[in-house]
Amino acid sequence: MFDGLESGLLEDARLDLVRSVGAEYRLVRPTAPSTFPDPRTAGFFPxxxxxxxxxxxxxxxxxxxxxxxxxxxxxxxxxxxxxxxxxxxxxxxxxxxxxxxxxxxxxxxxxxxxxxxxxxxxxxxxxxxxxxxxxxxxxxxxxxxxxxxxxxNGFHPGGEKFIKAGGISRAGGKIAGALHHLRLFHEPPARGAHWLELGASPGGMTAELLERGYQVTAVDRAPLDERLRGAPGLTEVHADVLHFHAPSGHRYDAILCDMNGDPRDSMRGVLRLLPSLDSGGLVVFTLKLATEERLARIHELTGEVLAAAERSGLALLSLTHLPANRREFTCLFLHGTPDFDPARA
Ligand SMILES: C[S@@+](CC[C@H](N)C(=O)[O-])C[C@H]1O[C@@H](n2cnc3c(N)ncnc32)[C@H](O)[C@@H]1O
Structure with missing residues (x-):
């Protein structure tokens, strides 16, 4: 997924490679006291x-x-x-x-x-x-x-098992995996909770949310798959996320964002809508890195996105790489709980 970045990553994390113990596993030794893993790099060590x-x-x-x-x-x-x-x-x-x-x-x-x-x-x-x-x-x-x-950072030995999701798009596995991963830190939103989904088309994630008994307002410039037409609990909004306004006074329980493009713009789209998210509400955000090749650039971009989120009162629960993620990380945040410390929860 992130081929060619390994030696730079170990150096950044102040880890010496002892040996490879399988294609995906490394035995490493810290070379200095460190705060491993740094939130920006945690996704590389899932x-x-x-x-x-x-x-x-x-x-x-x-x-x-x-x-x-x-x-x-x-x-x-x-x-x-x-x-x-x-x-x-x-x-x-x-x-x-x-x-x-x-x-x-x-x-x-x-x-x-x-x-x-x-x-x-x-x-x-x-x-x-x-x-x-x-x-x-x-x-x-x-x-x-x-x-x-x-x-x-996972219930299963070696990380999260691959979680199968329905057929509308590959992205379904990402929200299924994210909700599973969330259990490490926090209870998932209750059945009936209302999600605002940004960048929802064609609707793999939407389908997973609906299947779990959630209500979903799904916003995208492109339409949802026709298999979702008329699904109970679904409101489809055809719009640019940057121009979308939640109905006056309405509060969502969670926001999900899987928009493609520059992740700083996607995060701006989320932050603009934070006034419509309940305090304590959840944000699930895919941090897309598809166009970034250099590690320094990935760190920089990730750092900028996390800093913007933190300034707006989003507390990071986890940044990780799920089995269904490609060149991207999944970030989980809680809204309006700046003192939340997953290590103490
Ligand atoms: C990776 S796809 C989302 C896949 C989706 N999560 C699923 O489960 O099938 C990204 C989507 O973001 C949408 N998108 C990107 N920027 C947008 C914007 N500013 N407004 C609305 N939709 C946007 C694109 O139209 C595209 O459908």
Whole structure:
């Protein structure tokens, strides 16, 4: 997604590369005390685990790997109060792939051996601040540590699982993923809440919101897909967002913006409409970086967008890269809660 930026990013974040442990995972060591990750760069590091136990090896060539690995996890983490054990694959792959099977077998055995842990079916229902023993396994070996889902920036080991969304556009997966990610920090808006959606056409996100029982006012210069015509809860507005005015006195519970173009203009479009957003309301904003190649420019642009939001009273809950994101980040903000600190919530 952001090919060619890795060495610059590690340098900016003051991290030394120890080794690659799979196509998407890096074992790194901080070179200086840092506030990793900086909000501007957090999207480049969407899942992070403090590695407290590692066993670099080739599991396929190691006799009794699962048993030995589970015994080691039990010895190392047995009395640490982890609520459950979640194991992910460093090598990706589909459900039946060797690495995924290995992860699943290791999880099953570790749950039997690691004191105090229990099997949890619905990972999203975990308290996002509860300690979890996360382990990642693959061709590079085993890497494990304890973190809360909020600290790791995702409930699932390795990050958010890909969330499938309906067929109108790829963007549906972005709002489905964003609402899932939001649970790390805050409850999603209640059923029936009213969303103002900016840049809604053709309507993949709109469809996802309607499916969750929300009302949606969808604004775009282009029309929505005809499958959405007459959908209950939907108000379609054909307009330029920069000229749209909310009905007098009306307040929305949340704003969603997926407009293309310069993200500073898109953020200006959101901020202009903030008086129509309830205090404590949610903003979900796609920060599009498609035209930016250079890391310094990406940092600058991201910094400008975040600073403008903050000046207008939007508190950043999270900036991340979701599985359905392309060259863009998803930002979550709360309106009018400048003292909100996700680390303390
Ligand atoms: C990436 S698409 C949105 C996809 C949509 N979120 C979905 O789920 O299908 C971006 C949209 O932003 C709209 N857009 C960009 N600038 C706009 C503006 N100033 N006023 C209205 N619509 C705008 C474009 O017309 C386009 O439909």
């Amino acid at each position: 899942w992070r685990l403090p590695v407290e136990h590692s066993w670099p090896c080739s599991p396929a060539k190691t006799d009794g790997f699962v048993e030995k690995a589970a015994q080691a996890l039990a010895a190392r983490f047995g009395s640490r109060g982890a609520r459950t054990v979640l194991v992910g694959s460093l090598d990706g792959g589909s459900a039946g792939s060797p690495s995924r099977k290995l992860a699943s077998n290791l999880r099953g055995r570790a749950l039997q051996l690691v004191e105090g842990t229990e099997s949890i079916r619905d990972v999203e229902a975990l308290d996002p601040t509860a300690p979890v023993l996360y382990a990642m396994v693959g061709k590079a070996g085993l890497f494990a540590g304890i973190a809360s889902p909020r600290e790791a």
